[in-house]
Structure formats: structure tokens, C-alpha cells
Amino acid sequence: KQEVTQIPAALSVPEGENLVLNCSFTDSAIYNLQWFRQDPGKGLTSLLLIQSSQREQTSGRLNASLDKSSGRSTLYIAASQPGDSATYLCAVRPAGGSSNTGKLIFGQGTTLQVKP
């Protein structure tokens, strides 16, 4: 059974710092891994999608890496800003079944606070 773990559960940093969020998963048989952002009481915003054949993806100040064999992904946020404060969730799509479906297994999330 696939399990996804995120460390740390919470993180508080001063504005401007670079930071890394960690995600690990127990079964390397995945189609892809996605990082999301969730603001309090809101839905999920997709940040980055990494296919199983890829090593990393970048979008602006965000960089996500994937090491499928070791079951790990990291989300790197450069030059953090107060507006980055949110909960960050990683989720994997298990391989098997129809590849056109979107069933995801989520980690518990890392709640980030960036202090001005």
C-alpha cells in the first residue's frame, strides 16, 4: 500500500530564505508526482507535476526534484516571501490501472509560514 510522508509538518522561516520541503513515498511504482499549494479553507492549486521519467521541474522560484528509485521528492522554494505562506502537499499517482485517471495519494502536508 502506497504511503506518502512529508517532513517537516510545519516550518517557519524569515522572508528571503531558501527552503526545502521533503516528500517520501513507499512504492516507487508511480506515474507522476504533483506538488500542490493549499491556502486555509481553499482548494488546491497545482504547482509542479513531475512525470516518473523526469528528474526535476521548475517554475519561477520553485524547483521540484524526483528520485523515484529512492522514493523521494523535494520542493525547493527560493527567496521565500510572506505570500508563500500556505500548506504544501505532495501527492503521487500510483501506477497500474488506467493511466488516464487521476487518483492521487497525498502526504499530510507541510505548513509554511514566511515571516516578514
Place this chain on the structure above:
Amino acid sequence: GAVVSQHPSRVICKSGTSVKIECRSLDFQATTMFWYRQFPKQSLMLMATSNEGSKATYEQGVEKDKFLINHASLTLSTLTVTSAHPEDSSFYICSASRQDRQHTEAFFGQGTRLTVV
């Protein structure tokens, strides 16, 4: 990115009544949609897979008679919480992926905050 719209965003209902939540894919067709539930300060847990034109597939521990799912078209899935009780109060969120691509990205609705009083 693709847009998934969920309605309503908030609902308060009395115990014993039923509540319907709609999930629409606005610019693509989705033969499969997913319904998740999120308790405060916890992650999302998959409740069921909604299949267009056929019965939904429920995860272990989810009561199919309490959480009725209908996926009547390629752009709409509905979740009805029947005979709601306070313990059903939660954040419900749906997702969908484009069906015409491999390894596609999942898009999520805005979520529905259900409060049963």
C-alpha cells in the same frame, strides 16, 4: 491549466437533511472524477472514484449509501451527502484529469465546506 469548478463553496445544513455538491470540468471531458474529504489539519483522503455512465467505486470504510455519487455526463459529477450528521462536517473536494493524455495532471475544484448543525 484546466478548470474544475465545484459548487457550492460553503453550505450549512440541518442534521438529517441531504446536501448535493456539484463538480464540473469546464474545458475538458472527464470520464473519471475523484471525491476527496479533508478533516481540519489533515490531508486529503480519497472517498470514491466517480465513473461516467457507471457506478462509483468507493474506498474502504466509505458508506456508499450515505455518499451518493452520480456521474451522468462527461463534465459533471455530483456527491450527495444523505441524512447528514455533524460528524459529516468536513471539506469535500473533487478532482479530474484530461482523458486524452497519458500521465496527466490532476486539477482540483475549489472545495466545499460542509457544516451540519
